[in-house]
Amino acid sequence: MTGPQRRLATNRLAPAEVEHLPMRPLWLCRRCGQPWPCGAAKLALLAEYRELPVSLFLYLAGCLHDAIDDLHSLNQSVTGSAAEMFDRFLGWPVRHTPAYRVSTTTAVSIEEATS
DSSP: OOHHHHHHHHHHHSOOOOOSOEETTTTEETTTOSBSSOHHHHHHHHHHTTTOHHHHHHHHHHHHHHHHHHHHHHOGGGSOOHHHHHIIIIIHHHHHOGGGOOOHHHHHHHHHHHO
C-alpha cells in the first residue's frame, strides 16, 4: 500500500469519537470511564440545557431513577447512599445553574418582606 492508501485504510478502521454518554447498566461514561455524569458530560448538559434548566432537572431525575434501578439490580452494595446518588445526578446542576441560585440580596429582601 502507498502512503495515501494506508492513511485511508487507517481512517476507515478508526472508531468514531464517542461522546460522554452513560454506559448502562453500569452508569459509567462511555468515553472516559468515570461515573456518569462525568465532568465533560456535565459541561455538555449545562450548555445543551442552558435556556431550559427545568428540563435538565427532569432529564437528570429520570437518569437517577434508571441508575438506581440498574445499579441496584447489578449489585445492591454498589448503588450508593441516597444522598450520594442525589448529589451525583441532581445536586451539581443547582450549583451551576444561575436560575436556581439565591443571592444574599434576594434572601435578605425575602426575609424583610415576610417580617
